[in-house]
Amino acid sequence: MPIKPKQLQSGDTIGIVTLGSPINATTINEGIATLENMGFSVVIGDQVYNSNGFLAGTPLERASDLMAMFENKEVNCILPTRGGTGVASILPFLNFSVIAQNPKIISGYSDITVLLNALYEYSDLITFQSLLLLDFNNRTPAYNFNQFFAATSAIAAPxxxxxxxxxxxxxxxxxxxxxxxxxxxxxxxxxxxxxxxxxxxxxxxxxxxxxxxxxxxxxxxxxxxxxxxxxxxxxxxxxxxxxxxxxxxxxxxxxxxxxxxxxxxxxxxxxxxxxxxxxxxxxxxxxxxxxxxxxxxxxxxxxxxxx
Missing domain, CATH: 3.50.30.60 (LD-carboxypeptidase A C-terminal domain-like)
Structure with a gap:
């Protein structure tokens, strides 16, 4: 049976990471402000604002940010800022056993889907192809937010x-x-x-x-x-x-x-x-x-x- 993370609720803490390509600070700050206005607390990874060409830090640095979020007992959900390039390069540096022992909601799309499927394959964790931090703004259709919160918050099935x-x-x-x-x-x-x-x-x-x-x-x-x-x-x-x-x-x-x-x-x-x-x-x-x-x-x- 796959491991299911704890549902997302108002007031929970969301950990922000940049796992592939860098993204501009304005977009990051807008997304963080939107989450805080929705009632969430936010923890920011060390590499979130980093930029080294087309990557936001070395593979080990980006992997370490992700592992820190899984190990942080206060974090309920992990939200990458974007996908871009290079997410696959962090996979060899992840401890999938530790992740399985600390299941969290993690969401994203694009290059992030390589990570989502690896977490399911090696940690047996259900993950979510859904929103990234860059989607948390007032231009995003309500449908997208409804889909994200319904999937990550509702325990009813089917x-x-x-x-x-x-x-x-x-x-x-x-x-x-x-x-x-x-x-x-x-x-x-x-x-x-x-x-x-x-x-x-x-x-x-x-x-x-x-x-x-x-x-x-x-x-x-x-x-x-x-x-x-x-x-x-x-x-x-x-x-x-x-x-x-x-x-x-x-x-x-x-x-x-x-x-x-x-x-x-x-x-x-x-x-x-x-x-x-x-x-x-x-x-x-x-x-x-x-x-x-x-x-x-x-x-x-x-x-x-x-x-």
């Missing part, structure tokens, strides 16, 4: 992962399957293939999304995953948006889904709002999810936090 109104799921291959959900950013997972941290898709429902990549590159990455066997043993496939992904040679993202993924014959739903899109569904990595393509439902079958 519950539905839903898109916002007017943005329906699309049934591409029919099926009704149940299994742990894993996945996140396509580019980030391709970068871990051949390492001890590559994504485990056996018996899982695989979610993928992408941003700012031409469609021929998306095809290349999907082909790489296929050659690595990642579609062979998964139970089903969920495709999120490909935000700002330009067609290549007239071929669109939806056509790649139809021409490359549909023939695999796995139950398949596309058009999941998430991650880099404007609207961000909260996806609990490691939780048991039922995927019913005929009903166009994604049902989380268990509570993902504890009282």
């Amino acid at each position: 519950w539905e992962i839903t898109n916002p109104p007017g943005m329906p799921f699309v049934n591409k291959v029919s099926g009704d399957v149940t299994g742990p959900i894993v996945g996140g950013n396509l580019t980030s997972f391709v970068g871990t293939l051949g390492t001890s941290f590559e994504i485990n898709t056996a018996g899982k429902i695989l979610f993928l999304e992408e941003t700012h990549e031409p469609i021929n590159t998306v095809y290349r990455y999907l082909s790489h995953l296929k050659l690595a066997g990642k579609f062979d043993d998964c139970f089903g496939i969920l495709m999120g948006e490909c935000t700002s992904c330009e067609p290549s040679y007239g071929v669109t993202y939806n056509e790649i889904i139809d021409e490359f993924l549909v023939p695999l014959g796995k139950p398949l739903i596309s058009n999941i709002s998430s991650a880099h899109g404007l609207f961000k569904a909260a996806i609990p990595i490691g939780a048991s999810v039922n995927m019913n393509t005929a009903e166009l439902t994604l049902t989380v079958m268990e509570s993902v936090v504890t009282p």
